[in-house]
Each structure stands twice: as structure tokens, then as C-alpha cells.
Amino acid sequence: MSAHTAPYEPVFVGARKQELDDVLTRYPTKMAALLPALWMVQDARGWISEEAMTEVAAQLDLTAAYVKGVVTFYTMYHQHPVGKHFIQVCTTSPCLCAGADKVVDAFLEHTGCKELGVTSADGKYTVIEVECLGACGFATPVQVNLDYIENVTPDKVPQILAGLK
Amino acid sequence: MGYPHKSHPRETAVLSKHFGDAEARTLDGWKKRGGYRALEQALQMSPGDIVNIVKDSGLRGRGGAGFPTGVKWSFMKVGDGKPHYLCCNADESEPGTFKDREIMRWTPHALIEGCAIGAYAIGAETAYIYVRGEFTEPIRRLNDALKEAYAANILGKNAMGTGKRIDVYVHSGAGAYICGEETALMNSLEGKRGNPRIKPPFPAVAGLFGMPTTINNVETLAAVPHILSNGAEWYKAMCLSNPKSTGTKLFSVCGNVSKPGNYEIVMGFPFKDFLYDLCGGPLPGRKFKAIIPGGSSVPIQTMEEAEATLMDYEGFVAQGTMLGSGGVIIFDDAQSIPRMVARLTRFYAHESCAQCTQCREGTAWTTKIMDRIVAGQGTYEDLDTLLELAENMTGKTICVLSDSCAAPVVSGLQKFRHEFEALITGKRSSTVAVSSGAAA
The missing domain is CATH 1.20.1440.230 (NADH-ubiquinone oxidoreductase 51kDa subunit, iron-sulphur binding domain)
Known part of the structure; x- marks a missing residue:
């Protein structure tokens, strides 16, 4: 992957370093800033590389191995690059009984993603099933990057995709 | 109100009164609706008096366990010289449950006010609201509201000009249902994997950062300002069945039903009326088959059981299940x-x-x-x-x-x-x- 061949550019410089310093004032330990720091990395880079884990570890006086242990626990941290539009369709039972599986099929079909979790050839889309998004009354909720789209039905999928920038 | 539907006449909108009303999100709008008067009042009282009012109100934890909130608060030894912490559990991830999301989206100041009162009552200067990472809109609403509250000196080192320090921070999770378990939540907040801890020690003895800690659900804390403003008797009087279950409760309704959404009713409301009247009954041509009434972790009910249920902590137990988080999942006769x-x-x-x-x-x-x-x-x-x-x-x-x-x-x-x-x-x-x- 090209991301590994380019020299690593640190995330925590300038405004981001300042932001991390502000976050650190909220907690009695440096370790408590780990999840916020990882979010800052993902916000800046789109995913969290091993180099970034090493950088975060150095910022918070942790080991890179420890940071990796935490990263791998949480499903929202990407350990590899994903499509520009990361599409998560809720398929837990309350949504499944409302037809969420058909919504998944529609996204796979219209994005050209051949299977769940595999980014489309043009790099634009990754589609996954996600466990309960906590919006069950608005079935089927779909999270595209950070935003929720509610009451999604298969027929709305082409229009939703057309609206993504 | 039955957001996203209009309020049903048989609902009792206390927490949900301003759902759908964008003005209530702002500090000015919130104050116009009576916001932060309860906090002002609380900061003039002793922590012990606040705990007693909450105890008398009969308020019980709305996250699932139903533990009496005032009793939980009374476990915190105010003045023991240690830093105390309040954690608000906003990791709402229980399948079928989406009530806390609406509280945070529409009335972020209600939760912040509840957190500030709760923190003061347990001798804490810091409250963390741990929100599941997927809830980006609620996080944004809360952060906007916090910015306003700090700018108006409602929070900070001189909260409401009383010289008391109250800080409230939002902490975002990153995708893990288990972090809604209170000890996992604390581990996650500390920057660890979200593995639950063995109890004892209980959080009130050694919780977040090893210090005395109380963890309360969003809906529980959002109810506290109303209890302080209107009194314990007012809250206790909202009860249609068992006197051990008081106040209003938000139920999230989803699955195969005509009008999914959130509904707020007084404890003890008949489940049959709730399902067929408030929620509009089954979809056209269908029949209800089974219900999971308290989030996916509680036992499934047959319709016979559900229709005989009174909606409170004891009423659900009497009909073979639990109130849990109040996430009502309905399956109709088309489902396996x-x-x-x-x-x-x-x-x-x-x-x-x-x-x-x-x-x-x-x-x-x-x-x-x-x-x-x-x-x-x-x-x-x-x-x-x-x-x-x-x-x-x-x-x-x-x-x-x-x-x-x-x-x-x-x-x-x-x-x-x-x-x-x-x-x-x-x-x-x-x-x-x-x-x-x-x-x-």
C-alpha cells in the first residue's frame, strides 16, 4: 500500500497538538486521552496506521503495543484505509424484521462493492453490516462516515448514493 | 411526545416535552422553558438534601437495572477528601433502545443540568458524559450546549457564581456495546479496552481512576431537574400501579408496528393500550406475534403476556420479562x-x-x-x-x-x-x- 511507502507525517503538530493538550486537561491521567487521540488521528488520516499508533503512544507515554490493543478492541477505528464513503447498514433484529437485509443488498448492488467489507474498485465505497446503531424506530438507519440516514429502504439507495459528495 | 409523531393525549410528556423543538436546544431557549432554575436551586442546598429528595421521589435507574437513584447517590461519602466522579452512561446500544439519543439531540441542556446537579449531590467536581461513538449528532449537540453553558458561567470553576466547581465533559466511545456496562465504561474512559471489572469493589468505593464514582443513565439524570423543581411528591404521584415504580418512562418502540418512535408514559400504564392505542397497533393486515419489551437482553413475551402487562418494573417481571431499558421490539406474524x-x-x-x-x-x-x-x-x-x-x-x-x-x-x-x-x-x-x- 502506498500509505506505507511515503514517509510518516506526524498528526500531533500545530493546532492538533494544541487540541490534544486541551483534551489532556480534562483527565487526571494521560492514558484517558487515548480514545480522543485516536479519534483525532482517524479524523486527520481516515484510518489508524501502525505508525500513528506509535505516535499516539509517544504522546501519551504508552507503548505502541498497548495502543494497538485498544485500537483493536473498538470497531469504529479503521486499521486499514476504507472507501471515501464508509457505509454501515444496521441489521440487528429490530432492523432485520423491518427489511434491513434488502437494504444491504441494494447498497452492494448500487455501489459495485462485490462483498461486505471490500472497498469498491474505484475506492469510493465500503459497505458493512453494523450492530445496532441505536435508531431502531427509524429503520433502517444507515451511517455514512459520521452521519446517520434514517428510514432507508432499498428504493432510496440510488438517490442516497447520488447525494454523497 | 411520541417523537417523531405528535404527542398522544395519553402520554405524559416531561422529558420529551420539547422533542422536535429546535429552540429548546439553545441556552436561551432552554432557559425560557425553565432550564437551569433547578441547578441554581440545588447549588443553594446541601448535597445530602438533594439526595434525600431524589430518594423520596422513588426515581430508579432508567438504564436497565432499576436501582433507586437516591440510594446509589447516598453511597458516595461526600467530604472524604478524594476526588469523586459522575459518569453519565450515554452509550445507548441495547438493540431496540433509542430514547437517550432523542434526549441528547433535542434537549442537551436538560442532560447537562442533570449532570451538574448529580455531580454536586455526590461531591464530584467532574462529570463525564460517555456517548457511544456512532452518535455524532448527539455529541455535536452536547458540545454546542456545553460551550454555551461554560460561556454563561453555568459550569466551570465558579458554577452559577456560587464558587463551586463543576466541569462536564463529553467523552466519545468508539464502537463497543459492552461499554454500556458500567465498569467497562469506566475502563474505556480511562483509555483501556472495554473489559468489565469484577465487583466488588463497587464504583462508589473504587470506580473511575480508582476513585468513588457514580454511573447514571441519561434518562435518569435528565429527570433530576424536574424532581428538584416540582418536588418529590409530584414525581411520586406519577404512578398507576406499583408504588415502587414512580415517575414517567420513555419507551422506544420499533419493529413491525404502525407508529414506531418514543413514547413517554406514567409508570404502570397498561401495555395493551400502549401497543394498540398509542403505537397504532400492527401494520395493515398483520398481527403482533411476540414482543421483547425492555431491549434485546430481556425475555421475549407472547402477546397474551404482553397484553396482561402493566408497564413498570414489577409489572414486566410479573409477566415473565423485565422493563430493562424500555426498548420495545415488536415482531408480527410475518416474522420467524x-x-x-x-x-x-x-x-x-x-x-x-x-x-x-x-x-x-x-x-x-x-x-x-x-x-x-x-x-x-x-x-x-x-x-x-x-x-x-x-x-x-x-x-x-x-x-x-x-x-x-x-x-x-x-x-x-x-x-x-x-x-x-x-x-x-x-x-x-x-x-x-x-x-x-x-x-x-
């Missing part, structure tokens, strides 16, 4: 119960932190067997194995995730065994396979 149960077990297998063997192995094996049954390849022995597994998954682990996986399996088999057997004998195979669940 084994298929729905199978998808729930997959959820728990995915969300197990894998610390305890019974849970790590039990949730995985239960899912494999359930998938096999749904695919029409199960055997009668599988049904016995499921029950045996469930027995070994109940009451044997650090937290109750494993028990929660067993609950729909055991209750599903008890109440809808004929559907499992029909799949085994091939009389009726489930037409659609359970989706493959390739969630990252």
Missing part, C-alpha cells in the same frame, strides 16, 4: 422467531469482550447452532444443547452480556418452540438466511 433470535445471538457473539470463557465460547456456539437451525439443518439435540449452553452462560460471568444472549434463546424456546421444531422437521424452512454479519 428463530430467525430473529439467531440475529440477536449473533449480535451478542460480536459484542462479547471475550474475557470470560462462558461468554466468548457460549455466544459463538449459540450463534452457530441458531444459524444451523434457521438454515433448516438443525436437529432436536441442538435444542437441548442450546438450553445446556444457556445454563452455563447464565450467572457465571463477570458481567451479564452472556446472560443477555441466553435470554432470548431460552424464552424463545419456551414460548415458540413449535417454530424451532418446524424448522428442524422441515415443515417450514425460514425463507431468508440470517445475514452473514461481516461487520468490522
Whole structure:
């Protein structure tokens, strides 16, 4: 992957370093800033590389191995690059009984993603099933990057995709 | 109100009164609606007096366990010289539950006010609101509201000009159902993997950062300002059945129903009226078949049980289930119960932190067997194995995730065994396979 061949550019410089310093004032330990720091990395880079884990570890006086242990626990941290539009369709039972599986099929079909979790050839889309998004009354909720789209039905999928920038 | 629907005349809108009203999100709008008067009043009182009012009100935890909130607060020894912490559990992830999301989206100041009062009452200067990472809009609303509250000196080192320090921070999770378990939440907040801790020590003794800590659900804390403003008697009087269940409760309704959404009713409301009147009954041409009334971790009810239920902590127990988080999941006669149960077990297998063997192995094996049954390849022995597994998954682990996986399996088999057997004998195979669940 090209991301590994380019020299690593640190995330925590300038405004981001300042932001991390502000976050650190909220907690009695440096370790408590780990999840916020990882979010800052993902916000800046789109995913969290091993180099970034090493950088975060150095910022918070942790080991890179420890940071990796935490990263791998949480499903929202990407350990590899994903499509520009990361599409998560809720398929837990309350949504499944409302037809969420058909919504998944529609996204796979219209994005050209051949299977769940595999980014489309043009790099634009990754589609996954996600466990309960906590919006069950608005079935089927779909999270595209950070935003929720509610009451999604298969027929709305082409229009939703057309609206993504 | 029954957001996203108009309020039903039989609802009692206290927490949900301003859902759908964008002006209530702003500090000015919130103050116009009576906001922050309860905090002002609270800061003139002693922490002990606040705890007593909350005790007298009968308020119980709205996250699932139903523990009396005032009693929980009284475990915190104010003035012991240690830093105390309040954690607000906003990791709402229990399938079927989406009430806290609406509280945070529409009335962020209500939660911040509740957190500030709660923190003061337990001798804490810092409250963390731990919000699940997926809830980006609620996080944004809360952060906007916090900015306003700090700028107006409602929070900070001189909260409301009283010289008392109260800080409230939002802390974002990153995708893990288990972090809604209170000790896992504290580990996560500390920057660790979200593995639950063995109790004791209980959080009030050694919680967040090893210090005395109280963890309360969003809905619980949002109710506190109303109790202080209107009095314990007012709150206690909101009760239609058992006097141990007081106040209003938000129920999230989803699945196969005419009007999904949030509904706020007084404790003890008849579930039958709730389902057919407030929620509009089944979809056209359908019949309700089964209900999971308290989020996916509570036992499934038959319609006979559901229609005989009074909606409070005791009423749900009397009809074979629990109130839980108030997430009402409705399945109609077009649904296969084994298929729905199978998808729930997959959820728990995915969300197990894998610390305890019974849970790590039990949730995985239960899912494999359930998938096999749904695919029409199960055997009668599988049904016995499921029950045996469930027995070994109940009451044997650090937290109750494993028990929660067993609950729909055991209750599903008890109440809808004929559907499992029909799949085994091939009389009726489930037409659609359970989706493959390739969630990252």
C-alpha cells in the first residue's frame, strides 16, 4: 500500500497538538486521552496506521503495543484505509424484521462493492453490516462516515448514493 | 411526545416535552422553558438534601437495572477528601433502545443540568458524559450546549457564581456495546479496552481512576431537574400501579408496528393500550406475534403476556420479562422467531469482550447452532444443547452480556418452540438466511 511507502507525517503538530493538550486537561491521567487521540488521528488520516499508533503512544507515554490493543478492541477505528464513503447498514433484529437485509443488498448492488467489507474498485465505497446503531424506530438507519440516514429502504439507495459528495 | 409523531393525549410528556423543538436546544431557549432554575436551586442546598429528595421521589435507574437513584447517590461519602466522579452512561446500544439519543439531540441542556446537579449531590467536581461513538449528532449537540453553558458561567470553576466547581465533559466511545456496562465504561474512559471489572469493589468505593464514582443513565439524570423543581411528591404521584415504580418512562418502540418512535408514559400504564392505542397497533393486515419489551437482553413475551402487562418494573417481571431499558421490539406474524433470535445471538457473539470463557465460547456456539437451525439443518439435540449452553452462560460471568444472549434463546424456546421444531422437521424452512454479519 502506498500509505506505507511515503514517509510518516506526524498528526500531533500545530493546532492538533494544541487540541490534544486541551483534551489532556480534562483527565487526571494521560492514558484517558487515548480514545480522543485516536479519534483525532482517524479524523486527520481516515484510518489508524501502525505508525500513528506509535505516535499516539509517544504522546501519551504508552507503548505502541498497548495502543494497538485498544485500537483493536473498538470497531469504529479503521486499521486499514476504507472507501471515501464508509457505509454501515444496521441489521440487528429490530432492523432485520423491518427489511434491513434488502437494504444491504441494494447498497452492494448500487455501489459495485462485490462483498461486505471490500472497498469498491474505484475506492469510493465500503459497505458493512453494523450492530445496532441505536435508531431502531427509524429503520433502517444507515451511517455514512459520521452521519446517520434514517428510514432507508432499498428504493432510496440510488438517490442516497447520488447525494454523497 | 411520541417523537417523531405528535404527542398522544395519553402520554405524559416531561422529558420529551420539547422533542422536535429546535429552540429548546439553545441556552436561551432552554432557559425560557425553565432550564437551569433547578441547578441554581440545588447549588443553594446541601448535597445530602438533594439526595434525600431524589430518594423520596422513588426515581430508579432508567438504564436497565432499576436501582433507586437516591440510594446509589447516598453511597458516595461526600467530604472524604478524594476526588469523586459522575459518569453519565450515554452509550445507548441495547438493540431496540433509542430514547437517550432523542434526549441528547433535542434537549442537551436538560442532560447537562442533570449532570451538574448529580455531580454536586455526590461531591464530584467532574462529570463525564460517555456517548457511544456512532452518535455524532448527539455529541455535536452536547458540545454546542456545553460551550454555551461554560460561556454563561453555568459550569466551570465558579458554577452559577456560587464558587463551586463543576466541569462536564463529553467523552466519545468508539464502537463497543459492552461499554454500556458500567465498569467497562469506566475502563474505556480511562483509555483501556472495554473489559468489565469484577465487583466488588463497587464504583462508589473504587470506580473511575480508582476513585468513588457514580454511573447514571441519561434518562435518569435528565429527570433530576424536574424532581428538584416540582418536588418529590409530584414525581411520586406519577404512578398507576406499583408504588415502587414512580415517575414517567420513555419507551422506544420499533419493529413491525404502525407508529414506531418514543413514547413517554406514567409508570404502570397498561401495555395493551400502549401497543394498540398509542403505537397504532400492527401494520395493515398483520398481527403482533411476540414482543421483547425492555431491549434485546430481556425475555421475549407472547402477546397474551404482553397484553396482561402493566408497564413498570414489577409489572414486566410479573409477566415473565423485565422493563430493562424500555426498548420495545415488536415482531408480527410475518416474522420467524428463530430467525430473529439467531440475529440477536449473533449480535451478542460480536459484542462479547471475550474475557470470560462462558461468554466468548457460549455466544459463538449459540450463534452457530441458531444459524444451523434457521438454515433448516438443525436437529432436536441442538435444542437441548442450546438450553445446556444457556445454563452455563447464565450467572457465571463477570458481567451479564452472556446472560443477555441466553435470554432470548431460552424464552424463545419456551414460548415458540413449535417454530424451532418446524424448522428442524422441515415443515417450514425460514425463507431468508440470517445475514452473514461481516461487520468490522
